[in-house]
Amino acid sequence: xxxxxxxxxxxxxxxxxxxxxxxxxxxxxxxxxxxxxxxxxxxxxxxxxxxxxxxxxxxxxxxxxxxxxxxxxxxxxxxxxxxxxxxxxxxxxxxxxxxxxxxxxxxxxx
Amino acid sequence: xxxxxxxxxxxxxxxxxxxxxxxxxxxxxxxxxxxxxxxxxxxxxxxxxxxxxxxxxxxxxxxxxxxxxxxxxxxxxxxxxxxxxxxxxxxxxxxxxxxxxxxxxxxx
Numbered sequence: 001x002x003x004x005x006x007x008x009x010x011x012x013x014x015x016x017x018x019x020x021x022x023x024x025x026x027x028x029x030x031x032x033x034x035x036x037x038x039x040x041x042x043x044x045x046x047x048x049x050x051x052x053x054x055x056x057x058x059x060x061x062x063x064x065x066x067x068x069x070x071x072x073x074x075x076x077x078x079x080x081x082x083x084x085x086x087x088x089x090x091x092x093x094x095x096x097x098x099x100x101x102x103x104x105x106x107x108x109x110x
Numbered sequence: 111x112x113x114x115x116x117x118x119x120x121x122x123x124x125x126x127x128x129x130x131x132x133x134x135x136x137x138x139x140x141x142x143x144x145x146x147x148x149x150x151x152x153x154x155x156x157x158x159x160x161x162x163x164x165x166x167x168x169x170x171x172x173x174x175x176x177x178x179x180x181x182x183x184x185x186x187x188x189x190x191x192x193x194x195x196x197x198x199x200x201x202x203x204x205x206x207x208x209x210x211x212x213x214x215x216x217x218x
Contacts, residue, residue, distance in 0.1 A: 031204055042196065042208030050203055060204065094204055101154040
């Protein structure tokens with residue numbers, strides 16, 4: 001089992017560019033989550049999903065979009081990158097309470 | 111407001127000394143609390159949850175509703191305990207609210 005995988009590991013974007021952060025899990029978990037972590041701060045929930053076809057906003061959804069067409073995949077889309085989106089992004093999945101995390105994507109927007 | 115506070119960004123103790131990482135929360139309902147840990151070059155992972163009342167790697171945490179705290183304790187620190195520790199509070203749909211984390215350094 002690979003668990004939760006995220007690609008890419010690192011990315012530098014110019015302001016206004018768009019990109020998709022990929023997240024895949026092979027544990028057949030219904031729940032999936034996207035977080036961002038800014039330096040010295042805790043994780044903030046961007047979006048989450050309770051199952052294929054169902055997504056909902058978290059604390060900080062502005063500037064992001066998600067989709068969940070399959071149980072395994074939960075991509076995060078940034079449409080118009082802004083410097084405020086410079087952060088480390090974590091994807092996680094869970095069956096119920098325990099969340100399993102991916103390795104993270106370090107994104108810089110300049 | 112729902113909030114988790116970890117007042118110490120950094121905690122440094124000697125090997126063999128007791129460790130206490132503080133976590134305070136603000137939540138109107140009945141809280142479910144967790145400690146997650148991230149060792150160097152590893153992924154964030156669950157350490158323990160209050161509801162299971164277990165001891166993992168020698169760590170325990172007791173929920174104190176009166177003081178709204180969920181401090182993580184270990185009587186004798188080991189060098190391998192050095193890591194980032196995050197306290198988290200669960201709300202609906204298994205969403206977690208996270209503290210900012212405490213970096214624990216165990217000195218030899």
